[in-house]
Amino acid sequence: MDAEPDYIDDFAQFITASPSSYHAVAETARQLTAAGFTELDERAEWPSSEAGAGIGDGSPARHYVVRDGSIVAWSVPPTAGPATPFRIIGTHTDSPGFKLKPKPTTSSNGWLQAGVEVYGGPLLNSWLDRELELAGRLVTADGATHLVRTGPFLRIPQLAIHLDRDANAGLTLDRQRHTSPVFGVGDVSQADLLEHLVGLVPRAELDGTAFQDSGLHGSDVLGYDIVTADTAPPQRFGLDRQLFAAGRMDNLSSVFAGLVALLSLSEPDCPGRIDGHVSVLAAFDHEELGSESRSGASGPLLDDVLTRISGGLGATTEQRLRAYAGSWCISADAGHAVHPNYPEKHDPVNRPIAGGGPLLKINANQRYATDARGAALWATACADAGVSYQEFVSNNTVPCGSTIGPLTATRLGISTVDVGVPLLSMHSARELAHAADPPALSAALTAFFAPRVRSALSDGAGALPDERNAR
Known part of the structure; x- marks a missing residue:
């Protein structure tokens, strides 16, 4: 075309x-x-x-x-x-993926992690070792809804082959233990995902006031629907750029x-x-x-x-x-x-x-x-x-x-x-x-x-035009 x-x-x-x-x-x-x-x-x-x-x-x-x-x-x-x-x-x-849980900021063995729940039926292994973002809506105490997205922020790291020699024979992922993404190092006292997300609210949504003067903080977020998304851009590739991945x-x-x-x-x-x-x-x-x-x-x-x-x-x-x-x-x-x-x-x-x-x-x-x-x-x-x-x-x-x-x-x-x-x-x-x-x-x-005008064209309950497969 x-x-x-x-x-x-x-x-x-x-x-x-x-x-x-x-x-x-x-x-x-x-x-x-x-x-x-x-x-x-x-x-x-x-x-x-x-x-x-x-x-x-x-x-x-x-x-x-x-x-x-x-x-x-x-x-x-x-x-x-x-x-x-x-x-x-x-x-x-x-689309399938992961959704942010309540109390989303966790830590384990020095790593900061996001608590996520599997959304739908994703191919879990395809989400490993990718730079992911958090995106969705926040609802604040004043009843306002704000769209936010982090850009590249998270990664679900796969276990090295040296520590799982049988991985290539059949990778098995536990949906709870193996799909928690990392976003930094430290402990929960040093980071708050909601504070980070609310800091991404576009300033135009705050009546033009500077964020630091707005009084909007993570504690003002009373509800959220936040999911993960891959951040790699859509791409054409292959012979004559026939293929499209996204x-x-x-x-x-x-x-x-x-x-x-x-x-x-x-x-x-x-x-x-x-x-x-x-x-x-x-x-x-x-x-x-x-x-x-x-x-x-x-x-x-x-x-x-x-x-x-x-x-x-x-x-x-x-x-x-x-x-x-x-x-x-x-x-x-x-x-x-x-x-x-x-x-x-x-x-x-x-x-x-x-x-x-x-x-x-x-x-x-x-x-x-x-x-x-x-x-x-x-x-x-x-x-x-x-x-x-x-x-x-x-x-x-x-x-x-x-x-x-x-x-x-x-x-x-x-x-x-x-x-x-x-x-x-x-x-x-x-x-x-x-x-x-x-x-x-x-x-x-x-x-x-916008169907073409034809005498046999009818509505959902009537006759259909005598057209055949376009192949």
Whole structure:
């Protein structure tokens, strides 16, 4: 793709700006605001009409709402009515790693260490011997929330081979004893992680006063959600710089692709039809933990937002349910490319390769929500975008993970299809993709938001166009 280098550069900047789910939401909100979206407060009354005509100039109404580490953004065309369906891209903002515990400053045998808890299902060995940072949010006594990040600050040191001669035969890590990072030498009386973190609060957040005059100290921090992140920058490399390595591509690859797709709808050369549905980007937190939280995909966030959008369009319960019945959701989450060193772990026939295009994810046991109609929808979007795609299905002896797709479909009854970028080393501190696949995913998501006009094109409950696999 001609735009590949620019896309990857922008994607790399997005990853760098997003060491935690809260930073990812802040960066997404920043880009949305710059593009003319306005933030709404869940505690406030929303506009009585979300239609573009309701704001007076016939342009789309574009808003977003933030709930902790999640964000939902949407664009309502001026032609929208009470039963207008939705086209939703669902993603997640969190990634596996470690989360800072209460009483985080510890010491052992002269080393200062951070108390951390395993978050999700990381490949533990991939986090060893890397310069890590702490990043996330602090909540202070005045109720304010502050985003902080340390830059390179921590390291989980591996035991030398001389002290573990069998390490190369099979490394075993105890999640409690072997994953505590070091950040200095001394004892707990000489260091306080919270004092260090609160000292990183940007001075602009303190009403312009100098930090030393602000009176803000570690004791003022009453709560925090702080995670670890790898500090090595994203990198293109390999033959013709085909390969792209970075942390947190599961699932920032999908968040960024969906954001680019949503922002592209306002471009004058947007080729498709965007007036037949409300376009929604939903990026949830806590997917790596199972999504069961107020800001996770199993929670009420998306239903709350869709209900309020429909209500703003004057919808009755009957009309809102009709809108849901005609809607589509794409659950975008990273998947697996076939691994050259472990090919036996993959299906012998359906073997997605890096650079072959985004994945259509299929599972007979509904670990993914894709069905035949969803597969046809994805084939159409990829054909419209001019990109190839690949099917992913698990080896019968290697159970697959799941996504927000089945959760969203179950909660809302909205037709859903699971897709994503193929990766190697998923859940590693640093994952690997082909540089052509992330922009291809975004192009297909853009085509999903802006489908070409065709007589057979219908909503989620109706017929699908007679389009075939773009491969």
